[in-house]
Amino acid sequence: MSNFDLAEHPHRRYNPLTGEWVLVSPHRAKRPWQGQQEEVSRDNRPDYDPGCYLCPTNTRANGEQNPAYESTYVFDNDFGALQEGAPEGAFVKGELIRAESERGICRVICFSPRHDLTLADMEVGDIRKVVDLWQREYEELGRRDFINYVQIFENKGSVMGCSNPHPHGQIWAQSTVPVEPAKETTQQSLYFEKYQRSLLQDYLDLELKERERVVVENEHFAAVVPFWAVWPFETILISKRHYQHIGQMGDEEKTAFSQIIKNVTAAYDRVFGVSFPYSSGIHQSPTDGQDYPGWHFHMHFYPPLLRSASVKKFMVGYEMMANPQRDITPESAATMLKNLIG
Amino acid sequence: MSNFDLAEHPHRRYNPLTGEWVLVSPHRAKRPWQGQQEEVSRDNRPDYDPGCYLCPTNTRANGEQNPAYESTYVFDNDFGALQEGAPEGAFVKGELIRAESERGICRVICFSPRHDLTLADMEVGDIRKVVDLWQREYEELGRRDFINYVQIFENKGSVMGCSNPHPHGQIWAQSTVPVEPAKETTQQSLYFEKYQRSLLQDYLDLELKERERVVVENEHFAAVVPFWAVWPFETILISKRHYQHIGQMGDEEKTAFSQIIKNVTAAYDRVFGVSFPYSSGIHQSPTDGQDYPGWHFHMHFYPPLLRSASVKKFMVGYEMMANPQRDITPESAATMLKNLIG
Ligand SMILES: O=P(O)(O)O[C@H]1O[C@H](CO)[C@@H](O)[C@H](O)[C@H]1O
Ligand SMILES: O=P(O)(O)O[C@H]1O[C@H](CO)[C@@H](O)[C@H](O)[C@H]1O
Numbered sequence: 236m237s238n239f240d241l242a243e244h245p246h247r248r249y250n251p252l253t254g255e256w257v258l259v260s261p262h263r264a265k266r267p268w269q270g271q272q273e274e275v276s277r278d279n280r281p282d283y284d285p286g287c288y289l290c291p292t293n294t295r296a297n298g299e300q301n302p303a304y305e306s307t308y309v310f311d312n313d314f315g316a317l318q319e320g321a322p323e324g325a326f327v328k329g330e331l332i333r334a335e336s337e338r339g340i341c342r343v344i345c346f347s348p349r350h351d352l353t354l355a356d357m358e359v360g361d362i363r364k365v366v367d368l369w370q371r372e373y374e375e376l377g378r379r380d381f382i383n384y385v386q387i388f389e390n391k392g393s394v395m396g397c398s399n400p401h402p403h404g405q406i407w408a409q410s411t412v413p414v415e416p417a418k419e420t421t422q423q424s425l426y427f428e429k430y431q432r433s434l435l436q437d438y439l440d441l442e443l444k445e446r447e448r449v450v451v452e453n454e455h456f457a458a459v460v461p462f463w464a465v466w467p468f469e470t471i472l473i474s475k476r477h478y479q480h481i482g483q484m485g486d487e488e489k490t491a492f493s494q495i496i497k498n499v500t501a502a503y504d505r506v507f508g509v510s511f512p513y514s515s516g517i518h519q520s521p522t523d524g525q526d527y528p529g530w531h532f533h534m535h536f537y538p539p540l541l542r543s544a545s546v547k548k549f550m551v552g553y554e555m556m557a558n559p560q561r562d563i564t565p566e567s568a569a570t571m572l573k574n575l576i577g
Numbered sequence: 578m579s580n581f582d583l584a585e586h587p588h589r590r591y592n593p594l595t596g597e598w599v600l601v602s603p604h605r606a607k608r609p610w611q612g613q614q615e616e617v618s619r620d621n622r623p624d625y626d627p628g629c630y631l632c633p634t635n636t637r638a639n640g641e642q643n644p645a646y647e648s649t650y651v652f653d654n655d656f657g658a659l660q661e662g663a664p665e666g667a668f669v670k671g672e673l674i675r676a677e678s679e680r681g682i683c684r685v686i687c688f689s690p691r692h693d694l695t696l697a698d699m700e701v702g703d704i705r706k707v708v709d710l711w712q713r714e715y716e717e718l719g720r721r722d723f724i725n726y727v728q729i730f731e732n733k734g735s736v737m738g739c740s741n742p743h744p745h746g747q748i749w750a751q752s753t754v755p756v757e758p759a760k761e762t763t764q765q766s767l768y769f770e771k772y773q774r775s776l777l778q779d780y781l782d783l784e785l786k787e788r789e790r791v792v793v794e795n796e797h798f799a800a801v802v803p804f805w806a807v808w809p810f811e812t813i814l815i816s817k818r819h820y821q822h823i824g825q826m827g828d829e830e831k832t833a834f835s836q837i838i839k840n841v842t843a844a845y846d847r848v849f850g851v852s853f854p855y856s857s858g859i860h861q862s863p864t865d866g867q868d869y870p871g872w873h874f875h876m877h878f879y880p881p882l883l884r885s886a887s888v889k890k891f892m893v894g895y896e897m898m899a900n901p902q903r904d905i906t907p908e909s910a911a912t913m914l915k916n917l918i919g
Binding site for chain 1: 579580581582583586587588589590591593597598600601602604605611612613656657658659660663664665666667668670671672673674675676677678679680681726728730731732735736737738739740741747749753755756757758768776779780783804856857858860877879891893894895897898899900901902904
């Protein structure tokens with residue numbers, strides 16, 4: 236019999252959502268660290284900052300003034316990576332040099348008028364307003380005929396490239412389906428064709444039976460450190476009911492989704508006693524009018540911190556050239572997070 | 578006629594080596610930056626540091642003493658992510674929970690006894706010793722029957738997760754072929770089956786005719802900012818002759834390779850007047866004994882700096898959830914680099 240132990244020995248794990256693998260090196264968390272330390276951001280922000288271009292009533296870089304908004308506020312990104320009016324065209328030389336124009340819309344969503352709050356600090360009722368807005372935006376943007384995919388995401392913390400601490404997220408909506416959701420589309424479709432069931436439904440059933448990687452659940456959602464997690468404290472929020480996108484989420488489900496976002500983000504803040512940086516994003520079906528019976532709504536959280544408030548996991552040389560790699564097991568991360576649910 | 582312009586309008590570019598796309602937003606470099614600034618490392622290191630575990634004659638964490646080495650020095654990583662003796666085994670529950678043990682060897686390569694030099698500072702003759710060592714290591718590791726892929730790479734600079742400024746690289750050699758080289762294997766094989774020519778050979782011919790993205794070349798190598806570059810100043814070093822791996826590199830080719838590494842890294846240091854951080858890595862055929870006629874030896878450089886010595890490109894929310902995205906065109910990066918070749 237093999238004495239192979241997931242908690243001890245280097246191994247690879249398969250990510251069925253992307254079809255790719257992650258290298259896990261459980262023993263490696265023991266190595267000493269003499270490298271870069273991140274600045275720890277202490278939360279001493281005012282609730283209103285006259286110099287912040289996202290606070291209510293302040294003026295943005297393009298001269299526009301924000302309204303005196305009282306819950307959420309959404310507007311077109313003044314420096315969007317995508318543009319609605321980009322001319323159509325292509326640039327092609329054989330098979331090896333190929334470019335295509337891409338149209339899209341970039342939106343910024345302020346989660347709250349309060350400069351000093353994050354999703355983790357907000358009341359569930361206020362997070363619910365963000366969820367309502369995500370739903371509305373997904374539907375409205377998705378209805379535009381040149382928008383075939385809508386990416387809702389948040390970069391939290393300066394270590395995640397966030398350039399303004401006022402709590403906000405973004406939406407990039409565009410004509411083509413980007414690389415990551417395209418992988419998930421393929422994998423979920425193949426699984427659905429084979430079993431007539433959603434991949435994440437079956438995965439969630441397994442996890443809810445075993446409970447080892449379940450961080451928290453409520454009637455409509457569960458948060459799990461996926462078996463194939465890449466980032467140290469990565470989680471996935473999966474809807475218990477199988478539907479394709481946020482447009483199909485009912486009233487109670489939206490509240491339950493808000494609740495579990497609060498649970499997970501608040502637990503993150505307790506891991507190292509700091510406002511926990513992360514990038515998060517919602518994955519759901521494209522808005523190209525096709526049917527995607529295999530797509531199952533979910534949200535990813537990718538937080539970079541590994542050892543302490545100031546030491547993150549670097550996804551660099553080996554990871555860029557070869558394969559994602561992690562140093563602690565998903566199971567130990569799940570245990571830590573589970574114990575930090577308020 | 579379309580007025581679509583690669584230098585002006587958002588577009589996607591195709592990476593034939595991976596089969597994936599990158600989103601390019603040329604207009605976006607104009608946005609203001611209020612986010613995180615990296616610490617700029619000024620080069621005032623001594624040529625020998627008694628506290629450095631990589632300097633000659635010093636003692637490492639595991640109690641071993643480095644020899645008084647005079648050119649390069651290679652040893653097994655004291656905290657390797659892979660282990661030679663990992664027991665074989667698997668952990669499988671249906672299709673959705675799958676892990677497999679992975680065996681491997683992690684090596685550390687000191688480029689020079691001098692604590693204060695980088696590849697950019699070293700003489701071509703001394704870089705040549707590093708290339709010789711890479712060749713020897715690739716051959717020796719590849720010959721081991723449980724090693725089927727050898728990843729040679731370097732993380733340079735603390736922003737790239739490098740935990741010791743003494744110039745060094747790494748080798749992670751393992752039983753399976755990781756995600757990125759697996760993509761390149763597929764793409765290069767498909768192309769070769771179709772045309773009986775190497776993908777990178779044909780690509781290089783195109784670039785050498787156009788010259789727009791060629792940074793520097795010599796008799797045996799060319800350095801190009803690839804049409805599909807993701808990182809701001811990304812380059813690819815391509816051998817002019819089509820061979821699969823470093824084991825097939827001749828004497829003159831090794832010197833030419835050393836020369837172009839010197840050219841490119843020295844140009845990088847001139848971009849913002851600082852020791853330029855990057856992750857680099859060599860991609861070449863697996864060592865599993867199979868024939869890979871389509872594989873074409875090359876080396877990638879992925880440097881993160883974008884606007885200045887202290888502002889890097891963050892690959893975060895949108896990039897992690899959806900698609901890599903860049904803000905300046907590969908053509909403008911190539912022009913800058915070309916003008917900085919010494
Ligand atoms: O091995 P090192 O230099 O200690 O570690 C560095 O390179 C490794 C390989 O890219 C990464 O996994 C680590 O996150 C990074 O800090
Ligand atoms: O749009 P922001 O917040 O200015 O920019 C941030 O998020 C973007 C989307 O993930 C990234 O492309 C940028 O590199 C990052 O700094």
